[in-house]
Amino acid sequence: MSRTGTTNPSSDPASASQPGQPDYLTRIRLEAPPPPIPPSDVADWTPAQPPNRRSGQRLQTPQVLIIGFGLLVLVGTLLLKLPAASATNHSIGWMDAFFTATSAITVTGLAVLTTATDFTRFGQVIILVLLQVGGVGFIAFSVLLLRLVGRRVTLNERMIIQQSLGAEKASGVGRLALYVLGVTLSVEGVGALLLWLRWRTTIPDGEALWLAIFHAISSYCNAGFDLFSGTDRGILFGFGSDFATLATMGTLILLGGFGVTVLYDLASFRRDRMLALNTRITLVLTLVLTVTGTILMMLDSAIYSDVLSHLPFLEKLWVSLFTIVSARTAGLTILPLDQLSEATQAIIMIWMFIGGAPASMAGGVTTSVVGVLLVSVIATAKGRTAAVAFDRAVPTETIFKAVAIMTVSTLLVAIVTLSLSLLGQGTIFTEGFEVISAFANAGYSLNFTTSLDNWGRFLIAFTMFWGRLGPLTIVVALAQSEQPSLIHHPEEPVILG
16 A cells, blocks of 8 residues: 555656655656667767758768859850850850850969950840859859849758858858949949940940940959950950059959958948958058058159150159059059169069958958968067957967968969979970969969960969959868867977077
């Protein structure tokens, strides 16, 4: 007979005590841990996988970016191979089509054919669409297409958009991608209007409108393609030293080289009264590089004695300033670069290698990488334990990523340059200039690309492709591989210097 109050019956049979059983035994039975896994089953036991995280189920972000841009190059090659795209009514060669499509989708501007004379209007439109998609990014265009068909953006797609656009959070990246498109079309529209109003004074309205649209998009996307090279109208259709034309195109180049994150930060400054560290580094380095480069370029006597001897001082200044602004990112050429001194060409090479801001239309190792490395060097020289810029400490992970990008980029430029040199394609200086221009997606050339054979053109095309996706892919890959380590290894110094 059970004692009253010793049991607490419930609807769960397992929780009821047996008659005559003390309730502390019931508690022991209920609170006891589950039986151990038999030794024979331990080897076959694996923890449950979280949903939608199984290996191989989804492509990683770097793979999506590489495959996406690769498919765009393929489509562009096929379209440019059509007879309707060639001014001769005959298909251009496969290598020429591949090289042009790669240069357009990577917004570089290096060319083996003359855009103005070797392509029809249809071919020029294809090039314009490719550089627009390549500049803004196919990720942003993908978001627009998804919104148009009424499909929601998945979490994995949000992460890809976040990393490709340089956003801090994955929330709201769909709106950010549409914001990028809106800003791009608005800025390009204003630039095209200003150029059309200026050029229509000497060019028929319809043709001036097409030229204005093409060069506004090419300038903002930092592409370097133009429709005045190879024509008998002169540089920029006779406006090669015109202040209004150079100011409009130079402003478009700078805005495209800043990137949407910097532009958004500047737009919200009036409200927040704060600028992100990335924005401050970008603005300071852009100002320093532009002013310093212009001054160094003006010291080149060859410019004023041979190239620009017919221009007054102020026009020489505008031309020099535009050349330096375009050198870092765009590659719109208004000076015969092969007639400049090697000192000025070396300055242009360094400025191209640095490039513009990250997550922008520009290429290069980016100003952020250079800024982080400079801050780290200064901190090391002063014996500080942290790299500080504008009263903000730079995270160690950011420094590691900057070192990785700089190291890999330098190795790539060196290996491709040596490869071209071993093939006997030209002098080491012209080869290095072309390779850096390709890597930085700048587009400046010493008239060397057209003399390359198919193997040399393939190396330059690969360098353009890597320059557009390499630094971003490295950052994304490192970000995805970041895991907190539970193992701490002992430190040991390494001799340096």
